[in-house]
Amino acid sequence: MATGATIHTFAIQLADMDRGVYEDVSLRVARHPSETDAFMMTRLLAYCLEFEDGIAFSDGIAATDEPAVHVRDLTGRLTAWIEVGAPDAARLHYGSMQAERTVVYTHRDPAKVAAAWAGKRIHRADEITLFSFDPGFVDAAVAVLERRNSMALSITEHRVYLELNGTTLESAVHEHDVPLP
Template sequence: MALSATLYTFTIQLADVDRGVYQDLDLRVARHPSETAEYMLTRLLAYCLEYEDGIAFSDGGVSATDEPPVLVRDLTGRLTAWIDVGAPDADRIHRAAKLADRVAIYTHRDPAKVLAALSGKRIHRAETIPLYSLDREFVDEAAAAIGRRTAASISVTERELYLDLDGTGFSTAIEEHRLG
C-alpha cells in the first residue's frame, strides 16, 4: 500500500522589504513520503521569497518531472516563472529556461556541488538563472521546528532571511550564485 502525503498548514506573515512584498498567507503544503522536512521547508521558503500574483505549488508535487515544485502563471495560464528546489539536473533547467520567462533555483545543499554538477552542461540562458542557497544548519534547525500547524513570520532585509516558527527564531543570509 502506497503511503499518502502528509498535510502541513502554515499561517505566514511575509515581509520582504527587499522586494516591497507584504502579505499574509494561509498555505497548505503536502509533504510527499519521499520528501525530507528540509526539502519541504526550502520549497516553502522558495514560494514565499518568490511570492507574486499567480504563484502556486505544482500539482504534481515533488515527483513531477514536467513542472517545478513552485511556479508562476499569468492570467492566461502561461508559465512565467519556474522555481526549482534542491539540485535539479541540467536537462531539467535547460528545458525550464525555454518554457518560462524566468527560472530560479533554491537549494539547501552545498551550492558549490550544485554548481559543479551543472558546470559545462548545456543550459539555455544559464547566465540569467540565479541559484539561491540557504545555510544547511539554518535549514536543518528550522525544519526540526515545523509542526503540522505552524504560525510563521518571514522577513527579508538586504538578503538576510529572518524566520520565526511558533516563537522560535532563525536567520541566515540568502546567497546568490549564477549558473553561467
C-alpha cells in the same frame, strides 16, 4: 498499502521589504513520503521569497514537467520556473525554455549543486540564479516544524528573519551564478 502525503499547514505573515511585498498567507503544503522535510521547507521558503500574484506549488512529484513552484500570469503563461534542491541540467534547460525567469533554491551545498551543471547545455544559463541559505538554517527550521505552523518571515537586504512556532532563526540569502558550458 502506500503511505500518503503528510499535510502541513502554515499561517504566514510575510514582509519582504526588498520587494515591497506584505501579505498574510495561509498554505497547506503536502509532503510526499519520498520528500525530505528539508526539501519541503526549502520549497516553502522559495514560495515565500518569490511570492507574487499567480504563484503556486506544482502537483508534486508526479508532475515531472513542472518545477516545485511556478508563477503564471493572468493568461496562464508561465513566467517563473522555480526549482528546489539539486535539479539536473536537463531540467534547468527545459525550464529556462518554458519561462521568462528560472531560479533554484537549494538546502544543499551550492558549490556541489552548481558543479553538477558545469559543462552541460542549459538554455540561458547566464540568466539562471542559484540561491542558498547559511549552513544549518534549513535544518534548524525543520527541527521546529509541526503539522500546524505559525510563521513570520521578514526579508531585508537579502537576509531572512524567520520566526517559526516560537523559534527565531536568521540567514543570508546567498546568490550564486550558474556555471556556463
